[in-house]
Amino acid sequence: MTKKKNIELLQGNEACALGAIRAGCRFFAGYPITPSTEIAEVMAKELPKVGGKFIQMEDEIAGMAATIGASLTGKKALTATSGPGFSLKQENLGYACIAEIPCVVVNVMRGGPSTGLPTSPSQSDVMQAKWGTHGDHPVIALSPSSIKESYTLAVKAFNLAEKYMTPVIILMDEVIGHLREPLDFDEVKDLEIIDRKKPDITPDKYQAYHGGEEGIPILAPFGTGYRYHITGLTHDESGYPTMAPKVVERMNRRIVNKVEEHKEDIVEFESQNTEDAEILILSYGGSARSAKEAVLRLKAEGYQVGFFRPITIWPFPEKEVGKIAEKVKAIVVPEMNMGQLKQEVERVVAGRTKVLGVNKVDGELITPAEIITVVKGVE
Amino acid sequence: MDRIYEKYFRTDRLPHIWCPGCGNGIVLSAFARAMEELGVDQDQTVVVSGIGCSSRATTYVDFNTLHTTHGRALAFATGVKLAEPRLNVFVFMGDGDSTAIGGNHLIHACRRNIDITAIIINNNIYGMTGGQYSPLTPTGKKATTAPYGMIERNFDLCELVKGAGATFVARGTTYHAKQLTDMIVAGAKNKGFSVIEAVSQCPVSFGRRNKMRSPLEMIQWLKENTINVKAAAKLKPEDIKGKILIGELYNTEAPEYTAEYDRLIARVQGGGK
Numbered sequence: 128m129t130k131k132k133n134i135e136l137l138q139g140n141e142a143c144a145l146g147a148i149r150a151g152c153r154f155f156a157g158y159p160i161t162p163s164t165e166i167a168e169v170m171a172k173e174l175p176k177v178g179g180k181f182i183q184m185e186d187e188i189a190g191m192a193a194t195i196g197a198s199l200t201g202k203k204a205l206t207a208t209s210g211p212g213f214s215l216k217q218e219n220l221g222y223a224c225i226a227e228i229p230c231v232v233v234n235v236m237r238g239g240p241s242t243g244l245p246t247s248p249s250q251s252d253v254m255q256a257k258w259g260t261h262g263d264h265p266v267i268a269l270s271p272s273s274i275k276e277s278y279t280l281a282v283k284a285f286n287l288a289e290k291y292m293t294p295v296i297i298l299m300d301e302v303i304g305h306l307r308e309p310l311d312f313d314e315v316k317d318l319e320i321i322d323r324k325k326p327d328i329t330p331d332k333y334q335a336y337h338g339g340e341e342g343i344p345i346l347a348p349f350g351t352g353y354r355y356h357i358t359g360l361t362h363d364e365s366g367y368p369t370m371a372p373k374v375v376e377r378m379n380r381r382i383v384n385k386v387e388e389h390k391e392d393i394v395e396f397e398s399q400n401t402e403d404a405e406i407l408i409l410s411y412g413g414s415a416r417s418a419k420e421a422v423l424r425l426k427a428e429g430y431q432v433g434f435f436r437p438i439t440i441w442p443f444p445e446k447e448v449g450k451i452a453e454k455v456k457a458i459v460v461p462e463m464n465m466g467q468l469k470q471e472v473e474r475v476v477a478g479r480t481k482v483l484g485v486n487k488v489d490g491e492l493i494t495p496a497e498i499i500t501v502v503k504g505v506e
Numbered sequence: 507m508d509r510i511y512e513k514y515f516r517t518d519r520l521p522h523i524w525c526p527g528c529g530n531g532i533v534l535s536a537f538a539r540a541m542e543e544l545g546v547d548q549d550q551t552v553v554v555s556g557i558g559c560s561s562r563a564t565t566y567v568d569f570n571t572l573h574t575t576h577g578r579a580l581a582f583a584t585g586v587k588l589a590e591p592r593l594n595v596f597v598f599m600g601d602g603d604s605t606a607i608g609g610n611h612l613i614h615a616c617r618r619n620i621d622i623t624a625i626i627i628n629n630n631i632y633g634m635t636g637g638q639y640s641p642l643t644p645t646g647k648k649a650t651t652a653p654y655g656m657i658e659r660n661f662d663l664c665e666l667v668k669g670a671g672a673t674f675v676a677r678g679t680t681y682h683a684k685q686l687t688d689m690i691v692a693g694a695k696n697k698g699f700s701v702i703e704a705v706s707q708c709p710v711s712f713g714r715r716n717k718m719r720s721p722l723e724m725i726q727w728l729k730e731n732t733i734n735v736k737a738a739a740k741l742k743p744e745d746i747k748g749k750i751l752i753g754e755l756y757n758t759e760a761p762e763y764t765a766e767y768d769r770l771i772a773r774v775q776g777g778g779k
Contacts, residue, residue, distance in 0.1 A: 154589050156584075175770055175775070176774055176775065178771055182584070182585075185613075189610070192574065192578045192582045193582065194585060196572070197588065198585075199570075199586060200589040204589070218575055219575055348590075349593060350570065350593050354570055359573065
């Protein structure tokens with residue numbers, strides 16, 4: 128057997144950091160917090176090697192702010208945190224939404240609320256990822272379920288951020304963040320890398336927030352001859368603050384719709400046996416690994432179970448789950464919270480089938496047996 | 507103002523939102539004069555601000571402008587400057603913005619000695635929200651949230667930033683407009699973190715609650731209650747008691763953060779540890 132040289136045993140956090148660098152990330156600003164700190168540590172070590180910059184800021188808020196500031200110079204920028212830090216980042220995350228500044232925020236979820244369980248897994252920031260910052264705003268949140276995916280989704284997160292000019296959240300959980308698996312770099316060598324568009328008109332005709340036909344603005348990096356204004360105030364197409372109702376309405380709808388109207392391009396999921404399934408198990412992140420094992424065991428016992436894993440938690444794969452809901456007796460949703468994504472599944476299903484949660488908030492990963500018990504209880 | 511300075515303003519954004527008698531315009535004109543004197547390339551210059559009256563300055567000046575969240579201007583600016591050190595970075599903040607909600611970012615920008623010039627307009631009050639006390643409201647003065655007088659002690663901003671590691675510290679006023687220009691020029695030339703405190707008047711939210719109803723009275727107060735640091739050096743302590751020291755208060759050299767980072771990259775890429 129020939130020894131493969133391009134394989135490394137990595138944690139999810141490490142793979143995520145390396146994936147970010149692969150995506151072209153050249154700036155990291157953050158603050159130490161368990162269980163995400165390894166991301167900062169890898170970036171501190173690796174970024175200078177590729178000419179990038181790492182800075183440990185004075186707090187979580189500053190980490191988000193500096194990440195946004197760096198992105199405005201055209202650099203791909205990352206920050207990483209966990210629950211309490213994610214709470215602190217929310218205001219500036221909203222700033223990135225309204226000012227349409229691409230960047231990636233990793234939230235390695237731990238038990239909450241408040242300081243909660245710093246070293247234990249949880250998936251209880253699903254709704255915070257969507258509604259954590261105030262006001263209506265677009266959200267893209269990705270959920271890796273393996274080490275390889277921690278790497279590839281870091282690349283995808285930057286691609287989506289650059290393409291749609293919006294912050295993208297990687298909603299990892301502690302299980303994946305600290306899990307170790309081999310990553311074969313040969314398997315991830317052909318990844319598409321997307322860079323944000325540059326303006327193709329002269330500065331005198333440039334309107335930073337025009338958005339064009341797609342509703343996606345083209346922000347010229349600072350220092351490239353396009354002088355314009357960026358603000359967290361509601362603004363018009365030129366970027367200046369406005370309170371004109373029609374313009375305000377237009378801006379608010381555009382920043383949300385640029386994600387909503389491109390769901391086909393953004394949404395990603397994994398599904399197995401959904402065609403002939405009687406019961407669907409829908410799970411994500413660390414819990415999805417137990418769910419997959421439960422599916423295997425149940426199938427061995429003759430149960431007709433399907434598996435569905437949203438990779439984009441937001442936007443939620445609404446259309447696909449809606450279709451499955453027409454056919455199955457029940458959808459079982461294992462997650463390490465009190466039913467956050469289950470609520471979204473219920474909304475999408477709209478009464479067409481039963482939705483049952485497998486919920487655990489004790490700081491432990493859900494076991495396959497716990498899922499199997501709920502599936503077997505479906506009448 | 508001379509037409510020569512017009513190029514630094516977005517004249518189509520005028521009139522500005524500031525109240526009659528506000529000192530912000532004087533600071534902004536000092537800034538424009540400083541830009542002319544420095545001969546800055548507007549395309550290569552970023553002006554960042556936080557939230558508050560002073561922070562609206564970024565709307566009116568014609569540079570790469572970034573109007574951020576309350577208190578966070580320096581954190582955003584740190585990202586800009588570290589990511590692209592060739593850009594000139596100026597930051598406008600107010601007293602509440604920079605020393606209350608943004609106090610942490612202020613001391614750490616000082617500590618890093620990152621090559622940014624911060625112009626802090628100190629009108630002793632939160633003007634935008636209608637006159638609440640800030641960490642720079644002098645003890646005893648009145649504000650809507652200190653109706654019986656401020657009982658907290660106020661910061662000495664210049665002592666604060668000096669202690670935190672800023673390498674250029676100066677204090678001017680809107681009465682001493684020419685000196686203010688000179689301070690901004692000197693601050694920009696300093697390779698490191700520079701703070702220029704521009705003591706300014708807010709007749710609407712501060713003055714009228716503190717027996718200085720008109721802008722003129724406030725500017726008169728600035729004239730009479732300030733003393734240049736050089737002149738003060740020749741006087742006895744009792745003669746300068748209660749006066750605000752103005753002028754270049756501190757100027758020293760220290761390693762600049764982004765240059766240090768570039769050296770780190772060279773070291774790492776050169777195979778060093």
